[in-house]
Amino acid sequence: MMNFRKSLLLLAATAAMAMxxxxxxxxxxxxxxxxxxxxxxxxxxxxxxxxxxxxxxxxHPGQEWQPVVTAPDGSTAQVENRTVGKLRQTFDLGIKAKGTYKIAIVNEMLMGNYMLNGERKMLPRGTTAATLATAVPQGATDVQTATATTRIETFVTAGQPTGTVFTTTGKGLEMVPVTHPNDVAMGEPATFKFLLNGKPAAGLDVVAIPGGIRYRSDLKQIDGKTDAEGKITLTWPEAGMYWVSVNSGGRRGPGEGGPGANGSGGAPGAGGPQGQAGPEGARPMGPPQDRATYAMTVEVQG
Structure with missing residues (x-):
């Protein structure tokens, strides 16, 4: 039994290094x-x-996200029993009307830097447009900012799917379905259209990963790229819950560190401190770049 357990541990370690x-x-x-x-x-x-x-x-540590639910008639539905724990947030939603509900978490913050006493300093993580004035100390000059928007969504349907909830805001990355996200099935193609600040998000890398990667060395990742209209078609090899993500903007600028884009799936606020040097060492800070992240969970039927 001991030898068997040692073999399993060795296999797990080898798989982790190979991922x-x-x-x-x-x-x-x-x-x-x-x-x-x-x-x-x-x-x-x-x-x-x-x-x-x-x-x-x-x-990872739990997040103080504020979920917003759009009911099938376009009104805002209230979540109940919301709890933020050490590692996750949970909440309940009463499904009272027929149609499709959109559950969204949207965060927008400012990244950037400023000059103070001859040195360039980073804005504190979590700075927003409302807190910018207090985040920049007196005497600072040459303030440079960019917007980082994170949108996390999932959709549920009672009865037949409807489309009222897919109204867009024109901010950040948003998904407009060609195939309804509650009407996807194993082996069948599904097409989604992505918009960036209200315009087709062309040429962006999209990844789709089924859950359960904790217990496998193969991510089973599906890769694709949006076309000139911002559309991408995905075909699902198996049933289950999938995480679909697309990012725009890449790093925050030379020397600004932070989670990458185009497949990394990192969210603003989820990486290391702003200004942290990457593996290549410190680089001069450049102007910050707008970034947008979109993540969606869809259930693929068998």
Whole structure:
């Protein structure tokens, strides 16, 4: 038995070392308890929300995210029993009307830097437009800022899917379905359109990863790129919950560090301190770049 356990540990260690670097990335997500309801008017949904390396497990500090639910008629539905724990956030939603609900977490913060006493300093992490004036000390000059927007979504449907909730805001990365996200099935193509600040998000890398990567060395990652219209078509090899992510803007600028884009799935606020040097060493700070991250959880039916 002891030799067997040692063999398992050795196999696990070897698999971990063989996994691509992306396996350790911080990924923001929501996980609904289910996505399809009969529509009886007396049903309940529970959602977990977290940032983690392993989909859909809890291995990072819990986040003070504020979920917003759009009901099928376009109104805002209230979540209940919201709790922020050490590693995750949970909340419940009463499914009272037929149609599609959108559950979204949207965060927008400012990245940037300023000159003070001959040195360039970074803005504190978590700075927003409302707190910028207090984040920049007196005497600072040459303030440079850029916006980082993170949008995390999932969708659930009672009865037949509807499209009212897919109204866009024109800010950051947003998804407009060609295929309804609650109408995807194993072996069938599904097409989604992405917009960046209201315009087609062309040429962006998209990744889709099924949950359960904690127990396998192969991510089973699906890679694709949006076309000139911002569209991408994905075909699902197996059933289950998938995390779909797209990023725009890459790093915050030369020397500014932070989680990468184009597959890393890192969320603003999930990486190391701003200004931290990467493996290549310190580099001069450049102007910050706008960044946008979108992450969606879809359930693929068997």
């Amino acid at each position: 691509p670097q992306m396996a350790g990335a911080a990924r923001p997500w929501m996980l609904p308890s289910e996505t399809m309801f009969a529509g009886s008017g007396n049903e309940w949904l529970t959602v977990d929300a977290a940032i983690s390396s392993d989909l859909f497990y809890f291995d």
